[in-house]
Amino acid sequence: MSDNVVTGGGDTLVPSGAPAVDIDEPRRGTSWARYTLGKAGGALVSLLMVIVLGFFAFRILPGDPVRSLTHGRRVSVDQLEAIRRELGLDQPLPNQFWRYLTDLLRGDLGYSYTNNEEVSRLILDRMGPTLLLTGTAFAISLALGLWLGQRAAWRRGSLFDRVHTGIALTLWSVPTFWFGLLLLLLFAGTLHWFPTGGMVTAGANLEGLAYVLDVAHHLVLPAITMAAVVYAQYLLVMRASLLEEMTADYLVTARAKGLNEDRVRRVHAVPNALLPTVTLIFLAIGGLISGGVSVETVFSWPGLGYLTFQALSAPDFPVLQGTFVVFSAIVIAMNFIADLVYRVLDPRLRTA
Amino acid sequence: MALIGAGAIVFGGTVAGAGAAAAEEEGAQARISLTGDVETLNPFLSVLSTSDSILMYQYEPLVAWAAEDNSEYPAIAESWEANADGTEWTFHLEPDAMWSDGEPIVADDVIWTIEAIQDNDALKMAKGSLVENIESIEAPDELTVVMTMENPQAPNPGADLPIVPRHVWAELDDPAAYENDADTVGSGPFIITESSKTNGVTMTANPHYRHGEAKIGSLVWVPYKSSDAAVQALKTGEVDLVDGLTIAQFDSLDGVEGITTISAKGNSFSALAINPGAKDIDGNDLGDGNPVLHDKVVRQAIVRAIDNETLRAKILQGLGDPGTGTVPPRYPTFHWNIAPEELPLAYDPDEANRMLDEAGYERGADGVRLDKSGNPIDLRIMGRSSSSNSQQAADFIGPWLEEIGIKTTVSMLSDAQVNDESVLGRYDMYFTGWGMGPDPDFMMSINLCSSRPNADGSGATSESNWCDPAFDELYAQQHSETDPEKRAALILEMQQLKYDAAVNNVMFFDARFQAYRSDRFTDAQLQPAEGGVLLRQNGPWGVYSLTPVDGAGTGDGAAADGGATGWWIAGGVAAAALVGGGIVLSRRRSQAGDRE
Numbered sequence: 049m050s051d052n053v054v055t056g057g058g059d060t061l062v063p064s065g066a067p068a069v070d071i072d073e074p075r076r077g078t079s080w081a082r083y084t085l086g087k088a089g090g091a092l093v094s095l096l097m098v099i100v101l102g103f104f105a106f107r108i109l110p111g112d113p114v115r116s117l118t119h120g121r122r123v124s125v126d127q128l129e130a131i132r133r134e135l136g137l138d139q140p141l142p143n144q145f146w147r148y149l150t151d152l153l154r155g156d157l158g159y160s161y162t163n164n165e166e167v168s169r170l171i172l173d174r175m176g177p178t179l180l181l182t183g184t185a186f187a188i189s190l191a192l193g194l195w196l197g198q199r200a201a202w203r204r205g206s207l208f209d210r211v212h213t214g215i216a217l218t219l220w221s222v223p224t225f226w227f228g229l230l231l232l233l234l235f236a237g238t239l240h241w242f243p244t245g246g247m248v249t250a251g252a253n254l255e256g257l258a259y260v261l262d263v264a265h266h267l268v269l270p271a272i273t274m275a276a277v278v279y280a281q282y283l284l285v286m287r288a289s290l291l292e293e294m295t296a297d298y299l300v301t302a303r304a305k306g307l308n309e310d311r312v313r314r315v316h317a318v319p320n321a322l323l324p325t326v327t328l329i330f331l332a333i334g335g336l337i338s339g340g341v342s343v344e345t346v347f348s349w350p351g352l353g354y355l356t357f358q359a360l361s362a363p364d365f366p367v368l369q370g371t372f373v374v375f376s377a378i379v380i381a382m383n384f385i386a387d388l389v390y391r392v393l394d395p396r397l398r399t400a
Numbered sequence: 401m402a403l404i405g406a407g408a409i410v411f412g413g414t415v416a417g418a419g420a421a422a423a424e425e426e427g428a429q430a431r432i433s434l435t436g437d438v439e440t441l442n443p444f445l446s447v448l449s450t451s452d453s454i455l456m457y458q459y460e461p462l463v464a465w466a467a468e469d470n471s472e473y474p475a476i477a478e479s480w481e482a483n484a485d486g487t488e489w490t491f492h493l494e495p496d497a498m499w500s501d502g503e504p505i506v507a508d509d510v511i512w513t514i515e516a517i518q519d520n521d522a523l524k525m526a527k528g529s530l531v532e533n534i535e536s537i538e539a540p541d542e543l544t545v546v547m548t549m550e551n552p553q554a555p556n557p558g559a560d561l562p563i564v565p566r567h568v569w570a571e572l573d574d575p576a577a578y579e580n581d582a583d584t585v586g587s588g589p590f591i592i593t594e595s596s597k598t599n600g601v602t603m604t605a606n607p608h609y610r611h612g613e614a615k616i617g618s619l620v621w622v623p624y625k626s627s628d629a630a631v632q633a634l635k636t637g638e639v640d641l642v643d644g645l646t647i648a649q650f651d652s653l654d655g656v657e658g659i660t661t662i663s664a665k666g667n668s669f670s671a672l673a674i675n676p677g678a679k680d681i682d683g684n685d686l687g688d689g690n691p692v693l694h695d696k697v698v699r700q701a702i703v704r705a706i707d708n709e710t711l712r713a714k715i716l717q718g719l720g721d722p723g724t725g726t727v728p729p730r731y732p733t734f735h736w737n738i739a740p741e742e743l744p745l746a747y748d749p750d751e752a753n754r755m756l757d758e759a760g761y762e763r764g765a766d767g768v769r770l771d772k773s774g775n776p777i778d779l780r781i782m783g784r785s786s787s788s789n790s791q792q793a794a795d796f797i798g799p800w801l802e803e804i805g806i807k808t809t810v811s812m813l814s815d816a817q818v819n820d821e822s823v824l825g826r827y828d829m830y831f832t833g834w835g836m837g838p839d840p841d842f843m844m845s846i847n848l849c850s851s852r853p854n855a856d857g858s859g860a861t862s863e864s865n866w867c868d869p870a871f872d873e874l875y876a877q878q879h880s881e882t883d884p885e886k887r888a889a890l891i892l893e894m895q896q897l898k899y900d901a902a903v904n905n906v907m908f909f910d911a912r913f914q915a916y917r918s919d920r921f922t923d924a925q926l927q928p929a930e931g932g933v934l935l936r937q938n939g940p941w942g943v944y945s946l947t948p949v950d951g952a953g954t955g956d957g958a959a960a961d962g963g964a965t966g967w968w969i970a971g972g973v974a975a976a977a978l979v980g981g982g983i984v985l986s987r988r989r990s991q992a993g994d995r996e
Contacts, residue, residue: 110816110817110820111814111816111817115823116816116819118447121447123861124528125860126528126529126532127529128858128860130524134521134524134525162439162447163437163439164439164442165440174597229628232629236629240636244630244632244633244636244638245623245625246624250599250602250621250622250623251431251599251602251618252599253599345625346625347629348626348629349625350598354437358437361814361816362816
């Protein structure tokens with residue numbers, strides 16, 4: 049769970065004085081191509097940085113993987129040497145880097161020290177559960193945040209506004225771990241409404257509908273925990289950007305035409321106010337993959353967040369590198385898409 | 401959206417407990433919470449205790465550790481003997497023993513297992529050190545295995561090494577890549593039948609187990625990532641056995657109906673190590689320990705100033721056992737059994753002050769003693785931030801050392817960093833702890849001069865960065881002493897020697913807290929029988945001995961009832977949301993149309 053709101057996706061283009069191209073006019077290929085290429089180039093440079101950083105950054109971490117693996121166990125010097133050879137850690141750093149690079153180009157993320165599995169398979173295995181959890185939580189928090197945000201802005205200063213902003217901010221500031229544990233104690237431990245952890249009932253081997261229901265049953269608490277903690281950012285961004293639009297002249301026009309308040313808000317103000325949230329949404333989608341370490345830990349969810357967390361303590365370099373590169377690549381890709389979508393949404397950016 | 405979709409289709413029909421029905425046909429199912437991931441089920445690769453604790457139920461070694469008292473006990477071998485100097489060990493296999501698939505267990509299985517590890521680096525990962533001293537291994541007949549050792553060896557080489565079935569493993573192209581997670585073959589009481597990251601690991605009773613089939617039909621290891629959740633699961637009945645509780649969790653379960661808690665003798669100690677002047681394998685100085693600690697008197701005064709029994713009272717609420725030597729009381733044969741007040745360096749701050757005065761460490765104006773160069777003695781204490789016990793202990797030790805004129809600075813670091821710094825001797829004092837098996841040989845060996853690391857920290861690991869030729873000599877003697885009593889006496893002497901060096905103040909021997917649903921299972925065999933553990937034994941006895949209580953459900957009964965309630969509520973909320981949403985939408989649609 050990234051507890052910091054990321055803002056700004058790339059460079060903001062200052063609208064020039066040139067007349068805006070109308071949305072229905074055929075686009076001028078050159079400018080589109082140039083814009084896209086520029087953004088793609090930027091994304092590619094970022095990706096290269098990530099690949100290099102991914103290798104070296106984690107090697108600054110304290111700890112010797114081989115020692116951690118064998119800590120407190122009966123090992124001999126020969127055995128340590130054998131493990132070092134086995135993991136390729138006996139090679140000089142440049143060799144290790146070269147191997148990492150060539151493997152990466154072949155799409156091979158290496159082999160985990162602690163899990164005895166291909167890193168790519170580890171990531172794929174855990175990606176499903178993580179996306180299910182984060183996706184559900186994201187959908188809930190987005191719907192809730194945007195809906196409450198626009199209502200709160202429209203009735204700024206009202207009781208509704210104060211209460212909802214207050215609740216959202218309170219939830220935003222509680223520690224995820226603690227909040228999750230609280231829900232677990234109450235709804236799983238005391239009331240027995242939901243299971244205490246996991247994604248399915250272990251050893252039950254359910255199939256078909258029973259399996260779907262079982263997963264959904266396990267999903268309720270972690271998804272609610274995750275959504276409750278993050279929906280505030282959507283609420284606040286929506287609220288703020290709608291407030292900016294509320295004094296705009298075109299709303300006066302709309303009201304003058306006799307439209308009811310509800311329509312003025314939905315059809316006129318909200319679409320314009322949605323722009324800043326688009327950035328936020330794309331950034332959030334990029335972050336979905338990394339999951340929520342705290343939520344996954346509290347609810348024993350078999351996802352990626354926990355995998356990364358564990359890899360840090362070893363340190364399990366291949367897993368750290370792999371997850372770092374994959375997550376970063378997804379964030380970079382999402383940013384790139386956000387840039388393109390932005391251009392479609394905001395006519396002011398379409399000036400050649 | 402998934403949530404609403406799921407909730408909306410719930411009308412009647414409970415969900416949880418479906419697995420229980422299947423298990424009922426094959427006998428009861430015991431569910432054990434598994435904290436931490438299973439990194440592999442391949443016995444050659446499993447280096448983390450989580451996996452080892454599962455594999456212990458599937459593969460037997462030649463020689464096991466008895467449930468009663470952790471003494472050597474027949475497993476694949478029914479008897480064994482060593483020659484006088486421990487250079488040749490002979491094992492006689494139990495005739496008519498079978499693998500879980502009905503194949504006979506023979507000498508070839510043992511030989512294949514050992515040679516596979518010796519010949520293949522990839523298989524050395526977990527058990528390499530166990531076979532290093534085996535020079536050659538032969539089978540004069542199907543039921544006899546003779547090992548010739550490179551160096552004399554008193555510790556039984558047949559202990560701790562899980563033997564795998566040759567007829568399965570020899571067929572594999574790459575044994576190191578074998579997952580061993582479904583339809584496996586073993587000789588222990590339970591065999592892995594399936595495993596997945598989400599489903600945990602399921603094991604079923606082995607009908608051919610040498611002591612008879614277990615009374616429970618299957619075991620499920622349920623993955624939990626936080627022990628708090630596991631405790632809740634025990635309360636709701638989603639799991640039946642939980643290990644590794646904190647003292648707070650242990651207290652919260654104490655007296656809960658249907659649950660029995662166990663406060664067992666652990667297999668580890670918690671200690672404060674004191675740097676006596678670390679040196680590398682070539683005898684060059686290593687690290688940056690404060691030179692004042694090279695003086696044994698200072699180290700002994702520090703031990704004298706620390707009240708270990710108060711630490712045990714505060715940190716373990718008086719549970720666990722008083723710290724003495726290295727071997728915990730779980731292994732009475734080698735444990736130094738002495739009352740805390742009778743220890744040579746028992747808590748006595750006045751004596752500590754007297755020693756320091758006598759040695760000429762005078763106090764400065766602020767009460768802090770000065771070292772021989774006239775600098776105030778200020779020692780660093782390092783600990784793992786992941787250990788609340790260390791933080792607690794540091795809070796007490798600081799003021800105690802202040803009483804004898806020694807200033808301290810505490811820093812809590814990540815586990816990996818503490819490992820690094822301690823190996824390289826970059827500490828004055830640090831909190832440490834070691835767990836050990838029933839034979840103390842390895843634990844002793846990491847105090848040899850030859851266990852000191854290379855200058856860059858690679859190579860061996862020294863437990864306390866201490867080296868004493870007298871200790872080395874005793875080690876060599878016990879390592880080839882085949883008379884058990886004489887060997888025990890030597891091991892005791894070694895512990896006393898190390899204690900006297902004051903390089904490792906054992907604060908206490910840890911307790912291990914566990915709990916299980918005694919309303920579902922009875923007759924749990926603890927190891928050792930007195931004050932022992934049920935889970936994480938040196939052997940499969942505890943879980944193997946569990947007897948289902950007549951009429952008790954097969955697990956998650958509570959979860960099943962609660963599950964239904966949860967569903968009705970979730971369903972109700974979802975339905976309300978759908979209906980509400982529908983009304984809003986239809987109202988909207990009715991006024992749609994006029995685009996402005």
